[in-house]
Amino acid sequence: MTSPAGPPPTGSDDGERKRLKLLAVTACPTGIAHTYMAAEKLAQAAESRGIDMKVETQGSIGAENVLDDNDVRTADGIIVAADKDVDLSRFVGKRVLTVGVAEGIRHPEQLIEQVRSAPVHTADGAPSSPSPMGGGRGGERSAVYKALMNGVSYMIPFVVVGGLLIAVSLALGGDATAKGYVIPEGSFWAHVNEIGVIGFQLMIPILSGYIAYAIADRPALVPGMIGGWIANTGALYDSEAGAGFIGAIVTGFLAGYLVLGIKQVKVPKFAQPIMPIIVIPIVATTALGLFFIYVIGKPISWVFEHLTSWLSGMTGTSAVLLGAILGLMIAFDMGGPVNKTAFLFGAGLIATGNQTVMGMCAAAIPVMPLGQGLATLIRRRLYTEQERETGLAALFMGCFGISEGAIPFAAARPAQVIPANMLGGAVAGAVAGLAGVEDAVPHGGPIVAVLGAVSGVPMFFVAVVIGTVVTAVTTVLLLGFGERGRPGAPDAGLGPAGSEPVLVGAGVGAPGGGVVVSQRSAEAAVGERAARVPEADDATRGSVETAADEAGRTVPEGDAEPEVLSGYLTGQTVEVRLEVADKEAAIREMAGLLARTGRVADVDALVRTALRREEQGTTGLGEEIAIPHAKTDAVTAPVVGFARSAEGIEWGSPDGTKARLVFMIAVPEAAAGDEHLRILALLSRKLMDAGFRERLLAAPDERAVLDVLGEIR
Numbered sequence: 001m002t003s004p005a006g007p008p009p010t011g012s013d014d015g016e017r018k019r020l021k022l023l024a025v026t027a028c029p030t031g032i033a034h035t036y037m038a039a040e041k042l043a044q045a046a047e048s049r050g051i052d053m054k055v056e057t058q059g060s061i062g063a064e065n066v067l068d069d070n071d072v073r074t075a076d077g078i079i080v081a082a083d084k085d086v087d088l089s090r091f092v093g094k095r096v097l098t099v100g101v102a103e104g105i106r107h108p109e110q111l112i113e114q115v116r117s118a119p120v121h122t123a124d125g126a127p128s129s130p131s132p133m134g135g136g137r138g139g140e141r142s143a144v145y146k147a148l149m150n151g152v153s154y155m156i157p158f159v160v161v162g163g164l165l166i167a168v169s170l171a172l173g174g175d176a177t178a179k180g181y182v183i184p185e186g187s188f189w190a191h192v193n194e195i196g197v198i199g200f201q202l203m204i205p206i207l208s209g210y211i212a213y214a215i216a217d218r219p220a221l222v223p224g225m226i227g228g229w230i231a232n233t234g235a236l237y238d239s240e241a242g243a244g245f246i247g248a249i250v251t252g253f254l255a256g257y258l259v260l261g262i263k264q265v266k267v268p269k270f271a272q273p274i275m276p277i278i279v280i281p282i283v284a285t286t287a288l289g290l291f292f293i294y295v296i297g298k299p300i301s302w303v304f305e306h307l308t309s310w311l312s313g314m315t316g317t318s319a320v321l322l323g324a325i326l327g328l329m330i331a332f333d334m335g336g337p338v339n340k341t342a343f344l345f346g347a348g349l350i351a352t353g354n355q356t357v358m359g360m361c362a363a364a365i366p367v368m369p370l371g372q373g374l375a376t377l378i379r380r381r382l383y384t385e386q387e388r389e390t391g392l393a394a395l396f397m398g399c400f401g402i403s404e405g406a407i408p409f410a411a412a413r414p415a416q417v418i419p420a421n422m423l424g425g426a427v428a429g430a431v432a433g434l435a436g437v438e439d440a441v442p443h444g445g446p447i448v449a450v451l452g453a454v455s456g457v458p459m460f461f462v463a464v465v466i467g468t469v470v471t472a473v474t475t476v477l478l479l480g481f482g483e484r485g486r487p488g489a490p491d492a493g494l495g496p497a498g499s500e501p502v503l504v505g506a507g508v509g510a511p512g513g514g515v516v517v518s519q520r521s522a523e524a525a526v527g528e529r530a531a532r533v534p535e536a537d538d539a540t541r542g543s544v545e546t547a548a549d550e551a552g553r554t555v556p557e558g559d560a561e562p563e564v565l566s567g568y569l570t571g572q573t574v575e576v577r578l579e580v581a582d583k584e585a586a587i588r589e590m591a592g593l594l595a596r597t598g599r600v601a602d603v604d605a606l607v608r609t610a611l612r613r614e615e616q617g618t619t620g621l622g623e624e625i626a627i628p629h630a631k632t633d634a635v636t637a638p639v640v641g642f643a644r645s646a647e648g649i650e651w652g653s654p655d656g657t658k659a660r661l662v663f664m665i666a667v668p669e670a671a672a673g674d675e676h677l678r679i680l681a682l683l684s685r686k687l688m689d690a691g692f693r694e695r696l697l698a699a700p701d702e703r704a705v706l707d708v709l710g711e712i713r
Helices: 033-048 069-073 101-106 108-117 136-173 188-216 218-231 244-263 269-312 319-333 337-350 356-364 367-378 385-399 403-412 414-435 446-450 457-482 544-551 583-595 603-616 674-687 690-698 702-709
Strands: 021-027 052-059 062-064 077-082 096-099 175-177 180-182 500-503 517-520 620-622 629-631 639-649 659-667
Touching: 021 033, 021 101, 033 052, 033 077, 033 101, 033 108, 033 674, 077 101, 077 108, 096 108, 101 108, 136 188, 136 244, 136 385, 136 403, 188 218, 188 244, 188 403, 218 244, 218 269, 244 269, 244 319, 244 403, 269 319, 269 337, 319 337, 319 356, 319 367, 319 414, 337 356, 356 414, 356 457, 367 385, 367 403, 367 414, 367 457, 385 403, 385 446, 403 414, 414 457, 446 457, 583 603, 583 639, 583 659, 603 629, 603 659, 639 702, 659 674, 659 690, 674 690, 690 702
Parallel strands: 021 052, 021 077, 077 096, 629 659
Antiparallel strands: 052 062, 175 180, 500 517, 639 659
């Protein structure tokens, strides 16, 4: 008998079993390999059971094979294998099973069985029965993690764009004055600066709004964003400084769970259509805004006033102690009331002739972005590719005294990043106080020294460097103890798919700050020390012509040769007998293979880049496959190689298999975006086909291999 809440039965009264129809959505944080691997595994498992299945992939290239209304209406169940937020509102009334993307790769058959008894998704986003995959405490942690990281990921571009525009405008159009760096009004650089300021103004509401959105969907977006704006606007609650990103995290979660609560209220049917677009946003926004202004805002204002009074009473104490305290405050909330108290205290004393307090602040201000940026360089495997790019932007912002460059890291991993920031800031402030560094303008960072506003320049830089190193080292140590990897890291580097996310705290791990969650892969402990990169052998360093001669084989001619991966993989870059025993040697051999095309300008640099990528996590995917890859200007155009090993090469794959099918992708930095992802997606999807792999292994020569690879579309 069919459950009244469930979808149609899988059998009919006359005993004939109808063909089951399932849908799936796969997505991972970076949207590269695992998105497509999970899709192929699910599709294969369904086909082997005679089940119709359509899979939507939400990758970095964009959503493909999108599920339409008719698909959903006729579906018996939906599997969502994703490590990021997926809009489930279109699946109301259908059985929906939500799991991590790794489960789609590991256990597709089990998911197909479990979705038949999965809870029915309701309009309020809550399942009508407990999830068969578990829940309770673990589910709550996952929801908090996803919500926080959702806000951080949307905030990062605003931090980067706003910070870099402000930094460039100050560097090229600013003048040092007693009031700080001033850009002449109406000038070109003043307009650039204003655009950057808008980016900074928007980043806090964006963080808050998309945290709320991840919790309660669209109705929570407006209260979340307006709540974040209120949190960042201290004038609304009589404070000289807003609550900054910490306030935004608070308002984001408050807005999200407030909207969830309102959704539970039963209303007449005639009112239901206007609830999500009128009633819920108005009620939640008003309630949250007034609550922040009258309840939360007052303590923030109180903290600001009393910290200022307390600091005023310390001006006669030890300069080292005062510098350490100011550094701690500057680094704590990067624009919040504690930070602004220290900054305004130092700025206010400049007019009295006391410039040493501002000197302490100026040394501490750049330490957070510089330290977090340095951390992404010294322990790259702890960060995703997006975080490492944000780290470079943070380094640039730190040079111009823009402490907000560290907010993405602090918002993502507050438990690790904020203490590290505070320790480094305290050290920098104490060293500057001990040395008597002075700053004549209310601004910080190396730029104030370069433009002549600082006295005691050598010791100022000593203070900044020491504080930066302390922050970076402390961050790396805390992340190593607390995280053991990064959520989504396997996909970022085509590492193992079996990693599980672990909530570490609310900080700023992803670019843009916030709470960062770590993901431990099977090989996360491997590669603790940097591998020595051997020099390429003579054949690898040889010219294209020499390498081709040494290969001693015939390359299929142009027109007769099937085009593979837009022509990036050709007969020149195929080797059916890879006679090496280890990963490093295989990568060197593959680099020499790619060099035959003439697209490799520096083989040694290509090898080093590929080996550095392996240090971040194995590129062995399992199923006897490895896809080492490199983004480097050592190549002049995208190029792909394939080699086959009879014995297999140990690659650290999650399933323990040795790599017999090895693809190497090399693209210049300029082509590292969509083209790089497209190649990875095409390969990852096709290589999940067992028949395709068998044909590759059985192909007798290069031409036969090319014929098989020509199936990749």
